Structure formats: C-alpha cells, structure tokens
Amino acid sequence: MNLRDDIAQILLTEEQIATRVKELGQQISRDYEGKDLILVGILKGAAIFLADLVRAIEIPVAYDFVAISSYGADSRSAGVVRIIKDLDESLVSKHVLVVEDIVDTGWTLRLSYLLENLRSRKAASVRVCTLLDKPSRREMGVKIDYTGFLVEDKYVVGYGLDYAGEYRSLPFIGVLKPEVYGGG
Numbered sequence: 001m002n003l004r005d006d007i008a009q010i011l012l013t014e015e016q017i018a019t020r021v022k023e024l025g026q027q028i029s030r031d032y033e034g035k036d037l038i039l040v041g042i043l044k045g046a047a048i049f050l051a052d053l054v055r056a057i058e059i060p061v062a063y064d065f066v067a068i069s070s071y072g073a074d075s076r077s078a079g080v081v082r083i084i085k086d087l088d089e090s091l092v093s094k095h096v097l098v099v100e101d102i103v104d105t106g107w108t109l110r111l112s113y114l115l116e117n118l119r120s121r122k123a124a125s126v127r128v129c130t131l132l133d134k135p136s137r138r139e140m141g142v143k144i145d146y147t148g149f150l151v152e153d154k155y156v157v158g159y160g161l162d163y164a165g166e167y168r169s170l171p172f173i174g175v176l177k178p179e180v181y182g183g184g
C-alpha cells in the first residue's frame, strides 16, 4: 500500500513548506535576537513542523512539548480540554513560542487555557506560531503571531497532520480522496 495513493490533491509541496519554514526561522531569529527563546510544540501534530523550524532558527533555542486531550462536541461545551503531558522545563523569564500545526476553530488554544497557563509560569512572553491557519473556520478569537500558510476550509493531512492516526509521515500537505474517509 502506498500512502500517496489516498491523496486527491497536494495543497503544499515539500519545497513550498521548506521555503516558508526557512523564512519563518529567519524572522523568528531576528525577532528573538538576544532573548532566551523556547519553542513549545503541541503534540503530536506540531512535531514535524517544530523539528524543521528549530533547525531554521539561527539563534540559541530550546524546545519542549505539551500534549492536550482532544475534544468531542460534548467536551467542548463542558470545557474539559486538558494538558495531558506537561513541560519538563521551567519557563521563568523565558520567551515562549507555542508551535501549532493548524489553528482551525481556535478551541484547542482557548479551551486548554494553554496560553494563560504558560503565562502564569512567569514567562517573559508567550506568542503563537502556526504552520497553517484556516481563518474561515474560526469560532474563538486567538492571536497568532507567525503563520506559515493560510488554507481554505478543507481537511488536510501530511507533514504531521493525521487522519485517524495516519498520514502524518507524508512530506507534503494534501487532501484525502473522499472514499478514504467514507465520503464516496
């Protein structure tokens, strides 16, 4: 079985992603020059983006990860999204850049209180960098400081993003064929 056979369309090629990640890395390097910077990736989706981004940053940088419980429609209204794997590092006086794969409705960042939580640990600053932004789907206001690409309202996979736990390893970002998720 070849994973690529399930892809209907490639939205962002490996080359387009690499070019943009390099630009983001250069911009972040300029903005955080002389500052104690730590990237905080949200597992699992942001792992691949973070791994490339950190190598495009030319100033000293640390990184760590958090995991957040996923939500269904019910947990959303109940506000039960939680941090299920916390940081190993102290954030005191550090400049934190949260790294996300995609901001869609905005609920993950809001409901997890992640940004408030990180700020309360005496971080010097907390900002957000997302590879993808789907602004047409936003339900909760989230301030994003760095965006890789704006994407239209399609469910995308690859470069860390999954469908039912699969397709994260694809090097590009694409859209699945409808028959893959039972859409006929």
Ligand code: 5GP
Residues within 6 Å of the ligand: 045, 100, 101, 102, 103, 104, 105, 106, 107, 108, 109, 154, 155, 156, 157, 161, 162, 163
């Ligand atoms: P939000 O809470 O902003 O609606 O969604 C954020 C999370 O939902 C992302 O971190 C990601 O895990 C998931 N998500 C949202 N849109 C997509 C998509 O198009 N493809 C994939 N694979 N995951 C998505």
